[in-house]
Amino acid sequence: MIDKNKPVVVTGADGFIGSHLTEALLERGYRVRALAQYNSFNNWGWLEGMSYPGLEVVCGDVRDPNFCRELCRGAGTVFHLAALIAIPYSYVAPDSYVDTNIKGTLNMLQAVRDTGCDRIVVTSTSEVYGTALYVPIDEKHPRQPQSPYSATKIGADALAESFYRAFELPVVIARPFNTYGPRQSARAIIPTIISQIASGAEEIKVGDLSPTRDFNFVADTARGFIALGEAEGIEGRDINIATGTEVTMAETLKLIAELMGKPETRYVVDPARLRPSKSEVNRLCGDSTLIRELTDWRPAYDLREGLAKTIEWFVNPENLAKYKPDIYNR
Ligand SMILES: NC(=O)c1ccc[n+]([C@@H]2O[C@H](COP(=O)([O-])OP(=O)(O)OC[C@H]3O[C@@H](n4cnc5c(N)ncnc54)[C@H](O)[C@@H]3O)[C@@H](O)[C@H]2O)c1
Structure with missing residues (x-):
C-alpha cells in the first residue's frame, strides 16, 4: 500500500x-x-x-x-x-x-x-x-x-x-x-568490537559483556x-x-573474533562504558509472532551471516577510516 x-x-x-x-x-x-x-x-x-x-x-x-x-x-x-x-x-x-x-x-x-x-x-x-x-x-x-x-x-x-x-x-x-551492520556508529557494541580488532588492537575495550540481545x-x-x-x-x-534469538555480548565478541581470524583477542572492561546498574538492560529477546502474522517478513540473515557481512564492510580501509576506534564514542 x-x-x-x-x-x-x-x-x-x-x-x-x-x-x-x-x-x-x-x-x-x-x-x-x-x-x-x-x-x-x-x-x-x-x-x-x-x-x-x-x-x-x-x-x-x-x-x-x-x-x-x-x-x-x-x-x-x-x-x-x-x-x-x-x-x-x-x-x-x-x-x-x-x-x-x-x-x-x-x-x-x-x-x-x-x-x-x-x-x-x-x-x-x-x-x-x-x-x-x-x-x-x-x-x-x-x-x-x-x-x-x-x-x-x-x-x-x-x-x-x-x-x-x-x-x-x-x-x-x-x-x-x-x-547491526555496515555504517553503524561505533557507540554500539558490534562496531566497537570490529573496528578495534580491525585496527590491530590486541586488547580491546568493552563495557558489560553479560547482557543478552536479539540482534x-x-x-x-x-x-x-x-x-x-x-x-x-x-x-x-x-x-x-525481532529474530527471537538471544545471545550474550561475550558470545558475540567471541564469534566476531573467530570470524576475523583473531580468536586470541583479549578484552578489558572500560568503566567509562558501563551503564549505571539499574539502567543496564540485562536481557532482550523479542517475540516476532505479530509481524510474522501480519506480513510475510522473516529474517533472512542469522548472526554469523550478518556479522560476516558487517566485518567485510568494516575491514575495507576506506570505511574503517571513517571511525576512531581508539576513542570511546558515546
Ligand atoms: N540501531 C539500533 O539498534 C536501533 C534499534 C531500535 C531502534 N532504533 C531506532 O532506529 C532509528 C534510527 O537509528 P540508527 O541506529 O540508524 O541511528 P543513527 O544515529 O545512525 O540515525 C539517526 C539519524 O537521525 C538524525 N537526526 C538526529 N536528530 C535530528 C534532528 N533534530 N533532525 C533531523 N534529523 C535528526 C541523525 O542525523 C541521524 O543520522 C532511531 O529512531 C532509533 O531510535 C535503532
Whole structure:
C-alpha cells in the first residue's frame, strides 16, 4: 500500500538504519524524499555518494514544526526514524532527547495530519521494554524506562498511539530490536568490537559483556520497515521487528573474533562504558509472532551471516577510516 506515485519520506535517512531503508526503497522503485539533518557543512551523512534517479535529499530538522509540514507536503508514506539514539549521551544531554525524540515525533505526527499523508511509520525501540520480565518479549510487555533515551521513545510511542486514537491518524509503530551492520556508529557494541580488532588492537575495550540481545541484521530491519509500510489494515498497532534469538555480548565478541581470524583477542572492561546498574538492560529477546502474522517478513540473515557481512564492510580501509576506534564514542 505504499503509493509509488508519491514520494516516500524517510527521516533519519542520513543515519545507519535510515540510509539502508532509503536504498532498499529506491531499489524497489519508490521515489524517496530523504531527510539529512541540517548542518553548515552540507554533509548528508550516509547519503553522501548515494545516487539514484528517485532520490531527493532535503536538509532540515525535525525539531522545527514548519519544516516538518513542508517535508511531508505531497508525500504518501512517511518513515520517521530521526532520533538521538545513544544511551550514554542521553545521561548527559536529556533535554536534547526530549526535543528531538518527543517534540520531533510530535512535529512529524502533526505534519502528517496537516498534509494528509497516507501513513506514518514511527520508529520505537526494544529499549522501551527494559530488562525482560519474560521472554520472548511480545508487544504487551510492560514499558520500563531505564534511560532518558528509553523514556523519550516511550513518550514518542505514546504520542503516536494518541494521534491514532484521537484523530484516526494512520500510524504504525515499528519496534526494532538491536540492529547491526555496515555504517553503524561505533557507540554500539558490534562496531566497537570490529573496528578495534580491525585496527590491530590486541586488547580491546568493552563495557558489560553479560547482557543478552536479539540482534537484527540491518537489511532485515529495513525490510521489516517496508513490510510495515506496505501491510494493509495495521494502523494503530505497535509491532516488534525481532529474530527471537538471544545471545550474550561475550558470545558475540567471541564469534566476531573467530570470524576475523583473531580468536586470541583479549578484552578489558572500560568503566567509562558501563551503564549505571539499574539502567543496564540485562536481557532482550523479542517475540516476532505479530509481524510474522501480519506480513510475510522473516529474517533472512542469522548472526554469523550478518556479522560476516558487517566485518567485510568494516575491514575495507576506506570505511574503517571513517571511525576512531581508539576513542570511546558515546
Ligand atoms: N540501531 C539500533 O539498534 C536501533 C534499534 C531500535 C531502534 N532504533 C531506532 O532506529 C532509528 C534510527 O537509528 P540508527 O541506529 O540508524 O541511528 P543513527 O544515529 O545512525 O540515525 C539517526 C539519524 O537521525 C538524525 N537526526 C538526529 N536528530 C535530528 C534532528 N533534530 N533532525 C533531523 N534529523 C535528526 C541523525 O542525523 C541521524 O543520522 C532511531 O529512531 C532509533 O531510535 C535503532
